[in-house]
Amino acid sequence: AQSVTQPDIHITVSEGASLELRCNYSYGATPYLFWYVQSPGQGLQLLLKYFSGDTLVQGIKGFEAEFKRSQSSFNLRKPSVHWSDAAEYFCAVGIIQGAQKLVFGQGTRLTINP
Amino acid sequence: NAGVTQTPKFRILKIGQSMTLQCTQDMNHNYMYWYRQDPGMGLKLIYYSVGAGITDKGEVPNGYNVSRSTTEDFPLRLELAAPSQTSVYFCASSPASLSYEQYFGPGTRLTVT
Numbered sequence: 561a562q563s564v565t566q567p568d569i570h571i572t573v574s575e576g577a578s579l580e581l582r583c584n585y586s587y588g589a590t591p592y593l594f595w596y597v598q599s600p601g602q603g604l605q606l607l608l609k610y611f612s613g614d615t616l617v618q619g620i621k622g623f624e625a626e627f628k629r630s631q632s633s634f635n636l637r638k639p640s641v642h643w644s645d646a647a648e649y650f651c652a653v654g655i656i657q658g659a660q661k662l663v664f665g666q667g668t669r670l671t672i673n674p
Numbered sequence: 675n676a677g678v679t680q681t682p683k684f685r686i687l688k689i690g691q692s693m694t695l696q697c698t699q700d701m702n703h704n705y706m707y708w709y710r711q712d713p714g715m716g717l718k719l720i721y722y723s724v725g726a727g728i729t730d731k732g733e734v735p736n737g738y739n740v741s742r743s744t745t746e747d748f749p750l751r752l753e754l755a756a757p758s759q760t761s762v763y764f765c766a767s768s769p770a771s772l773s774y775e776q777y778f779g780p781g782t783r784l785t786v787t
Contacts, residue, residue, distance in 0.1 A: 569714060592774045603678075603764060603778035604717075650716060654774030659705060659724045661732075662776055664716040 562587045562655050566665035574673045575643055581636040581668050583651030592654035593634040594662065595625055599647045607649075610634065621645070646672045675700050678779035680765050686785045687755040695750040695782050697765030703777070704770035706748040707732075708740065710761040711781075717764065723748055724770070755786045 563586045573579055585591055592611050596604040608619025615627040625636045634651060648669045652662040681696045699706065704725045709717040719732030723742040737759055739751040748767075752759060762783050766776040 564716075594775070596778075601781075603780045604766075604776075605778070606775060609775060658730055659722060660768065660770075660772055660774050661707070661719060661722065662774060666714055666716045 562653060562657075562663050564651050564653050564663055564665035566649075566651055566668050568668045569666070570669045570671065572671040572673060573641055576640050579636075579638045579641045579645070579670070581649050581651075581670070583634045583636065583665060584632050585634060585651070585653045586632065587653050587655065591627075591634075593625075593627060594652040594654065595619065595623070595634075595636050596650045596652065596664075597621075597647050598650065598667075604650065607636070641670075641672055643672045643674065646670055677701065678765055678767055678777055680763075680779035680782050682782060683780070684783045686787065687752075689755060689757065689786060691755050692751070692753050693755070693784075695752070695763055695765075695784075697748045697750065697779060698746050699748075699765075699767040699777070700746065701767060701769070701777065702745060703767035704745070705768040705776075706742065707766045707768070707776065708738070708748070708750045709764045709766065710734065711764060712761050720750065720763075752784075757786050760784060760786045 565584045594609045595607040610627045648667045651665040678699045707722045708720040718734045721740040723729045765779040768776045
Protein backbone atom coordinates (compact mmCIF):
# COMPACT_ATOMS: atom_id res chain seq x y z
CA ALA A 561 0.00 0.00 0.00
CA GLN A 562 1.08 3.54 -0.59
CA SER A 563 2.48 5.35 2.40
CA VAL A 564 4.58 8.32 3.42
CA THR A 565 6.80 8.38 6.48
CA GLN A 566 8.23 11.45 8.11
CA PRO A 567 10.59 10.05 10.75
CA ASP A 568 10.93 13.25 12.75
CA ILE A 569 7.85 14.37 14.67
CA HIS A 570 9.48 17.52 16.00
CA ILE A 571 12.67 19.36 15.04
CA THR A 572 14.19 22.43 16.66
CA VAL A 573 16.79 24.53 14.88
CA SER A 574 18.31 27.91 15.55
CA GLU A 575 17.48 30.87 13.38
CA GLY A 576 19.98 31.10 10.55
CA ALA A 577 20.87 27.41 10.70
CA SER A 578 20.29 24.99 7.86
CA LEU A 579 17.33 22.64 7.81
CA GLU A 580 16.58 19.22 6.42
CA LEU A 581 13.25 17.48 6.92
CA ARG A 582 13.09 13.84 5.95
CA CYS A 583 10.42 12.09 3.92
CA ASN A 584 10.29 8.50 2.71
CA TYR A 585 7.55 7.14 0.50
CA SER A 586 6.30 3.76 -0.59
CA TYR A 587 4.67 3.69 -4.01
CA GLY A 588 5.03 1.24 -6.87
CA ALA A 589 4.88 3.63 -9.79
CA THR A 590 6.71 6.88 -10.54
CA PRO A 591 5.74 9.10 -7.64
CA TYR A 592 4.32 12.58 -7.72
CA LEU A 593 5.66 14.16 -4.53
CA PHE A 594 4.69 17.25 -2.60
CA TRP A 595 5.67 19.29 0.43
CA TYR A 596 3.03 21.40 2.14
CA VAL A 597 3.44 23.82 5.04
CA GLN A 598 0.85 24.60 7.68
CA SER A 599 1.33 27.70 9.79
CA PRO A 600 -0.43 27.72 13.17
CA GLY A 601 -4.20 27.97 12.77
CA GLN A 602 -3.98 27.97 8.99
CA GLY A 603 -4.69 25.62 6.12
CA LEU A 604 -2.02 23.86 4.09
CA GLN A 605 0.01 25.75 1.50
CA LEU A 606 2.00 24.07 -1.27
CA LEU A 607 5.76 24.60 -0.93
CA LEU A 608 6.94 22.58 -3.91
CA LYS A 609 6.23 19.52 -6.02
CA TYR A 610 8.09 16.91 -8.04
CA PHE A 611 6.57 15.26 -11.10
CA SER A 612 9.53 14.33 -13.30
CA GLY A 613 12.77 15.68 -14.70
CA ASP A 614 15.31 17.46 -12.53
CA THR A 615 15.46 15.69 -9.19
CA LEU A 616 16.21 18.94 -7.33
CA VAL A 617 13.12 21.12 -7.21
CA GLN A 618 12.83 24.67 -6.00
CA GLY A 619 9.86 25.96 -4.11
CA ILE A 620 8.57 29.06 -2.44
CA LYS A 621 10.13 30.75 0.60
CA GLY A 622 13.63 29.53 -0.30
CA PHE A 623 12.88 25.82 0.13
CA GLU A 624 14.14 23.03 -2.10
CA ALA A 625 13.73 19.27 -2.13
CA GLU A 626 15.65 16.43 -3.72
CA PHE A 627 14.05 13.29 -5.09
CA LYS A 628 16.20 10.18 -4.67
CA ARG A 629 14.56 7.17 -6.25
CA SER A 630 17.15 4.72 -4.92
CA GLN A 631 16.36 5.79 -1.35
CA SER A 632 12.61 6.41 -1.88
CA SER A 633 13.16 9.80 -0.33
CA PHE A 634 12.10 13.37 -0.94
CA ASN A 635 13.83 15.46 1.71
CA LEU A 636 13.10 19.14 2.17
CA ARG A 637 15.95 21.60 2.74
CA LYS A 638 16.56 25.24 3.43
CA PRO A 639 20.04 26.77 3.81
CA SER A 640 19.09 29.33 6.46
CA VAL A 641 15.84 29.28 8.41
CA HIS A 642 13.91 32.32 9.56
CA TRP A 643 11.68 32.57 12.62
CA SER A 644 8.69 32.72 10.26
CA ASP A 645 9.47 29.17 9.07
CA ALA A 646 8.14 27.76 12.34
CA ALA A 647 5.23 25.58 11.21
CA GLU A 648 4.21 22.02 10.53
CA TYR A 649 5.47 20.44 7.33
CA PHE A 650 3.75 17.63 5.47
CA CYS A 651 5.13 15.40 2.76
CA ALA A 652 2.63 13.75 0.41
CA VAL A 653 2.53 11.38 -2.55
CA GLY A 654 -0.06 11.63 -5.32
CA ILE A 655 -1.88 8.42 -6.20
CA ILE A 656 -4.72 7.25 -8.41
CA GLN A 657 -7.20 5.23 -6.39
CA GLY A 658 -10.66 5.82 -7.77
CA ALA A 659 -9.56 9.40 -8.32
CA GLN A 660 -6.42 11.43 -7.93
CA LYS A 661 -5.60 11.68 -4.23
CA LEU A 662 -2.81 12.65 -1.88
CA VAL A 663 -1.46 10.39 0.85
CA PHE A 664 0.12 12.45 3.61
CA GLY A 665 2.86 11.74 6.10
CA GLN A 666 2.33 12.36 9.80
CA GLY A 667 3.94 15.78 9.65
CA THR A 668 7.05 17.35 11.21
CA ARG A 669 6.68 20.27 13.55
CA LEU A 670 9.49 22.80 13.19
CA THR A 671 10.43 25.08 16.06
CA ILE A 672 12.91 27.92 15.56
CA ASN A 673 15.11 29.10 18.42
CA PRO A 674 16.04 32.78 18.32
CA ASN B 675 -10.56 34.56 -6.20
CA ALA B 676 -11.36 33.55 -2.64
CA GLY B 677 -10.08 30.01 -3.29
CA VAL B 678 -11.50 27.46 -0.85
CA THR B 679 -13.62 28.82 1.99
CA GLN B 680 -14.92 26.94 5.01
CA THR B 681 -17.47 27.83 7.64
CA PRO B 682 -17.61 27.89 10.58
CA LYS B 683 -14.04 28.37 11.85
CA PHE B 684 -14.84 26.93 15.26
CA ARG B 685 -17.71 24.94 16.69
CA ILE B 686 -18.50 23.14 19.91
CA LEU B 687 -21.07 20.36 19.75
CA LYS B 688 -22.66 18.24 22.40
CA ILE B 689 -22.63 14.47 22.00
CA GLY B 690 -25.48 13.38 19.74
CA GLN B 691 -25.94 16.74 18.00
CA SER B 692 -25.62 17.12 14.26
CA MET B 693 -24.07 19.80 12.10
CA THR B 694 -22.94 20.61 8.59
CA LEU B 695 -19.50 21.94 7.75
CA GLN B 696 -19.64 24.13 4.68
CA CYS B 697 -17.02 24.21 1.92
CA THR B 698 -17.08 26.34 -1.22
CA GLN B 699 -14.50 26.81 -3.96
CA ASP B 700 -14.54 29.37 -6.75
CA MET B 701 -11.84 27.86 -8.99
CA ASN B 702 -14.18 25.60 -10.98
CA HIS B 703 -12.31 22.54 -9.75
CA ASN B 704 -13.88 19.16 -10.40
CA TYR B 705 -12.29 17.35 -7.46
CA MET B 706 -13.09 18.14 -3.85
CA TYR B 707 -11.97 16.44 -0.65
CA TRP B 708 -12.66 16.41 3.06
CA TYR B 709 -9.90 15.57 5.53
CA ARG B 710 -9.62 15.40 9.26
CA GLN B 711 -6.40 16.26 11.05
CA ASP B 712 -5.55 14.81 14.43
CA PRO B 713 -2.29 15.54 16.30
CA GLY B 714 0.56 13.37 15.07
CA MET B 715 -1.65 11.59 12.55
CA GLY B 716 -1.34 13.76 9.46
CA LEU B 717 -4.42 14.20 7.30
CA LYS B 718 -6.91 11.39 6.78
CA LEU B 719 -9.31 11.45 3.84
CA ILE B 720 -12.98 11.27 4.84
CA TYR B 721 -14.82 11.66 1.54
CA TYR B 722 -14.07 12.94 -1.90
CA SER B 723 -15.96 13.97 -5.03
CA VAL B 724 -14.92 13.92 -8.68
CA GLY B 725 -17.75 16.17 -9.82
CA ALA B 726 -21.27 17.32 -9.12
CA GLY B 727 -23.44 14.37 -8.12
CA ILE B 728 -20.51 11.98 -7.60
CA THR B 729 -19.04 11.23 -4.19
CA ASP B 730 -17.10 8.36 -2.65
CA LYS B 731 -15.70 7.24 0.67
CA GLY B 732 -12.16 7.86 1.73
CA GLU B 733 -10.15 6.27 4.48
CA VAL B 734 -12.28 7.28 7.50
CA PRO B 735 -15.91 7.86 6.38
CA ASN B 736 -17.80 6.44 9.37
CA GLY B 737 -20.03 8.99 11.08
CA TYR B 738 -19.99 11.41 8.15
CA ASN B 739 -21.98 12.08 5.00
CA VAL B 740 -21.45 14.35 2.02
CA SER B 741 -23.31 15.66 -0.99
CA ARG B 742 -22.20 17.52 -4.11
CA SER B 743 -25.09 19.21 -5.86
CA THR B 744 -22.94 21.89 -7.52
CA THR B 745 -19.33 22.18 -8.65
CA GLU B 746 -18.70 24.86 -6.04
CA ASP B 747 -20.07 23.34 -2.85
CA PHE B 748 -19.15 20.20 -0.92
CA PRO B 749 -20.75 20.16 2.55
CA LEU B 750 -19.80 17.58 5.18
CA ARG B 751 -22.54 16.37 7.49
CA LEU B 752 -21.91 14.98 10.97
CA GLU B 753 -24.80 12.97 12.35
CA LEU B 754 -24.91 12.05 16.05
CA ALA B 755 -21.62 13.71 16.97
CA ALA B 756 -19.21 11.69 19.12
CA PRO B 757 -16.09 12.76 21.05
CA SER B 758 -13.99 10.80 18.51
CA GLN B 759 -15.02 13.38 15.92
CA THR B 760 -13.21 16.14 17.78
CA SER B 761 -10.69 17.24 15.17
CA VAL B 762 -9.71 19.90 12.68
CA TYR B 763 -11.47 19.47 9.35
CA PHE B 764 -10.03 20.64 6.06
CA CYS B 765 -11.69 20.91 2.71
CA ALA B 766 -9.56 20.91 -0.45
CA SER B 767 -10.10 21.10 -4.18
CA SER B 768 -8.10 20.09 -7.25
CA PRO B 769 -8.48 20.55 -10.99
CA ALA B 770 -9.21 17.39 -12.99
CA SER B 771 -5.85 17.49 -14.73
CA LEU B 772 -3.83 14.81 -12.95
CA SER B 773 -1.86 17.62 -11.38
CA TYR B 774 -2.66 16.12 -7.96
CA GLU B 775 -2.07 19.55 -6.43
CA GLN B 776 -4.75 20.35 -3.89
CA TYR B 777 -5.80 23.76 -2.62
CA PHE B 778 -6.86 23.86 1.01
CA GLY B 779 -9.33 25.87 2.99
CA PRO B 780 -8.46 27.38 6.38
CA GLY B 781 -10.09 24.59 8.37
CA THR B 782 -12.86 24.13 10.94
CA ARG B 783 -11.92 23.25 14.51
CA LEU B 784 -14.65 21.05 15.98
CA THR B 785 -14.94 19.97 19.60
CA VAL B 786 -17.51 17.40 20.70
CA THR B 787 -18.16 17.26 24.46
